[in-house]
Amino acid sequence: MLKKKAKLISNFSDWVIMAFMLVLGLVIAGYFCLEIVALVEELFQHSSGLEFTDVSESILSLFLCIEFLVIIKDYFSNNAEINFEDYLYVAVTAIIRAILVYHDDALKILTLSGAILILIIAIILYKRYQNSQLSEPEEDK
Known part of the structure; x- marks a missing residue:
């Protein structure tokens, strides 16, 4: 009985999250x-x-x-999952926007450039880790 309630709550929360993602997508599209x-x-x-x-x-x-x-399109096409890599790309885009729009302080630009470098390294490491996980064969249990 407890598992049934937990499954019902889980399904309801999944539905609510999907509804919010749909509304968020419509707001962003607007x-x-x-x-x-x-x-x-x-x-x-x-x-x-x-x-x-x-x-x-x-x-x-x-x-x-x-x-x-x-990201919202990928959320719906990947069975309600968002890739970590997508967040990294959004962060890089947002920081580049900040550099291009607010470029009056050299130290700020240097700091933001360092943040972009860290994010690019994180993207490379994440892709390398994902590729190594995909290439390893699953062991029989």
Whole structure:
């Protein structure tokens, strides 16, 4: 009886998480569309107050939206699992966005570049570890 209740609770929580992921994906897709509309409006307004940093910040925000949408798509296509590697890619994208948008402090840029290097090393090590796990044959029990 206890296992049945635990399974019921587990199934319900899986359903709730999937519903939240679906809502989150729709919200991010809506934000993505609004950001594209804002960029197109700025393009055709020809306003003199338009700065390149504002445009680049909007474009980089769009890239982050794409990253999150890809993660949500992968979540549903991989049986409700998110790969650790996806989180690392989002972190690298977010840090690159921070460097490109806020590049006024050299020490901050150096620190963020070091963080990117650490994340890239983590991605390489993770891929190497995954490949070694896939190449090892399973032993019979």
